[in-house]
Amino acid sequence: MAVNYGVIGCGMMGQEHLRNLALLPDAQVAAIFEPDAEMRQRAAALAPNARMVGSVAELLSVDTVDCLLIASPNHFHLGQLEEIAAIRPLPVLIEKPLFTGAADMARIEILRQKYPAPIWIAMEYRYMPPVARLIAEADMATGGVRMLTIREHRFPFLKKVGNWNRFNSRTGGTMVEKCCHFFDLMRLILKSDPVRIMASGGQAVNHVDERYDGRQPDIWDHGYAIVDFASGARAMLELCMFAEGSRYQEEISAVGPEGKIECKVPGPVRFWPEHLGASPVAKVTVSPREPQGPRSIDIPVDPALLEAGDHNGSTFFQHQRFLHAVRGEGPVEVTVDDGWWAVAMGLAAQESAVTGQVVNLSARRQINAFQTQE
Template identity: 70%
Template sequence: MKTINYGLIGCGMMGQEHLRNIALLEGTRVAAIFEPDATMAQAALDLVPGAQLVSSVEALLGLPELDALVIVSPNHLHVAQLELIAARRPLPVLVEKPLYTMTEDAGRVQRLLETYPAPVWVAMEYRYMPPIAALLDQAQAATGGVRMLTIREHRFPFLPKVGDWNRFNRNTGGTLVEKCCHFFDLMRLVIESEPVRVMASAGQAVNHKDEAYGGEVPDIWDNAYVIVDFASGARAMLELCMFAEGSRYQEEVSAVGPMGKIEALVPGPGRFWPVALGSPPVPQLIVSPRSPKGPHRIDIPVDPALLAAGDHNGSTYYQHQRFLDVVRGQGVPEVSLNDGFAAVRMGLAAQESALTGQAVVLASKL
C-alpha cells in the first residue's frame, strides 16, 4: 500500500489535532508543514519530527512527494489559499470550516466549486461524533421524517489563538459562521431540505469584554438563538451559549417527527472535565417512540485513544479515515464544497438577521 504524504497549512491548536489523528491512520505520513508562528511550528514538529518545515504555501506546493493537503489556517485565509492551490497544484484538499467568511467571497467559492479538478472535503467534524453519527443513521426511522430539529450547544468561550484572530468578526465571519456552520450543516443533513428563511437574535453578553488587542475590544458574540425554516416545511432551532462550560453535555441534538423523537447527547472535551467529578460523561443516544411510549437510552462510548487525540469526540479521526479513502481514489467527499458553501451562507444570513432584527429570506436553490 502506497504511503500517502500530507502537507499541512496551519498547525495551531486545531492543526495539531489533525496531526495527532493522521498519525493514527495506517499508511500515512505528514511530509511537510507551513506554520508561520514559531511556537506553533515547534509544537507541530514535536508531534511529527520527520516533517519538513517550509516558509510558504508556495514552497509547500513545490514538494513533489505530497499527495494531499489539509488547510487549518485562520478562517479568512481559506479562500485565497484554495485559489493559490488551484492555480499552482490542485491536490486533494481537506479544508477546515468555515469555507469562507464574507458574502463578497461567495462568487470566488462558486468558481472553485465549478472548476477545482481534485476532491475537496470541508471539515465538518460534528457529523462524525459517534452519538451524532448514530442520530443521523437512525433519524428517519425513529421519527418518521424529521419535522422539528433542535440543536443546543452550551460550552466554554473561544480559546486563545495565534495573534488572537478569533476575537474579531472580520477574521472569523462572526460566531454564527465560525462556530455554528457545523450546526447549519447538520440541519441540512438531518432535514434533507434547503433553508428558505433565517431568523436570529444574538449578542456579546459576557465573554471577552475585558480584553483588548491592539487597542481593540473583541466584537465576537457569545450567545444566540437561530430559527431556520426549510423548503420542506420543517424547521430547526439553534441555541448557543458560550459561557456555560459547567454543563454535563456540551451538545444536545433533538429531532422529532410524527413517529417519535431521537436525541444525541455529546460531552465536551474530557480535558476540561473537573477531575473531582470522576470520569467524564459518556455520550448517549435516546430514542423515544410515541408508541409504545418510553425512551430507550444507549451509551455510545468513544475509543480513549481517539479522545486523547483531540477535542471532538473522535470525529476528527473518523473524518480523516474517509478523506484518506477519497485520496486513495475510493469514493467522493462526503462534505463537499457545496455543503461548506451552504453552511456558511446560513451563518451569514443568521449574522445579518441578528444585526438587523429582520428575517433573511434565502433562495431554496444554492
C-alpha cells in the same frame, strides 16, 4: 502505501489533526507550513519526520505530498485554496468555514466548477459517533424529521495565535465560525435546503474586558437561530459560550410523527474537572410515540481518540473517510456546496440578529448563481 499530507496551519486545530493523523496507519505528514515559531515547534514535535517549509508554494513543491490539509485561521482559507488551485490542485481537506464574507461567494463558485481534485470541507461534528448514530437512525426513529433542535452549551473561545478569533472581520462572526457546524447538520439531517432564517445574538459575558491594539473584541458569545426549510421542516439552534459547567456540550433532538431521537455529547476530556471522576459518556435516546418508552444506549469512544482532540473522536473518523476519497475509493461527503450553505446560513443569521429582520435564503442562493454567471 501511506498517503502523504501537506499541512497548512498548525495552531490548535492543526495540531489536533496531526495527533489524529499519527493514529492512522495509512497516513503520514510529509510537509508543514506554519509561520508562527511556537506553533511550528509544537507541530515538529507531533510530526518529527515532516519537512518544515516557508510558504504554501514551497509546500506544493514537495513532490511526495499527495493531499493537503488547510487548518489556518478562517480569513486565510479561501485565498490559500485559490493559490493551491493556481499552482498544484491536489485533493484538499479544508477546515470550516470555507469563506468568511458574502463578497467571497462568487469566488467559491468558480472553485467549485473548475477545481479538478476533491475538495472536502472539514465538518467534524458529522463524524462524532453519537451524532453519526442519530443521523443514521433519524428517519426510522421519527418517521421523518419535522422539528430539529441543536443546543451547544460550552466554554468561551480559546486563545489563538494573534487573537484572530476575537473579531468578526477575521472569523466571519460567531454564527459562521462556531455555528456553521450546526447549520451543516441541519441540512444533512433534514435533507433539505433552508429558505428563511431569523436569529438573535450578541456579546453578553465573554471578552468584554479584553483589548487588542486598543480594540475590544466584537465576537458574540450567545445566540438563537430559527430556520425554515423547503421541505416544511423547522430547526432551531441555541448557542451559549459561557456554560462550560454543563454535563454535556452538545444536545440534538429530532422529532417526527412517529417519535423522537436525541443525542448528548460531552465536551473535551481535557476540560472535565478531575474531582468529578470519569468524564461523561455520549448517549443516544430513542423515544417512540407508540409504544411509549425511551430507550437509551451509551456511545463510548476509544480513549486514545478522545485524548487526540476536542471533537469526540470525529477528527479521526473524518480523515478515514477523506482518505477513501483521495484514493478514489469513496465520494466527497462534505462538498463545496455544503460548505457554501453552512457559511451562507451563518452570515444570514448574523444579518438577521443585527437587523431584526427575517432573511430569505432561497433568494440569496439564486442571486449568487446569477452573479457568478455574469
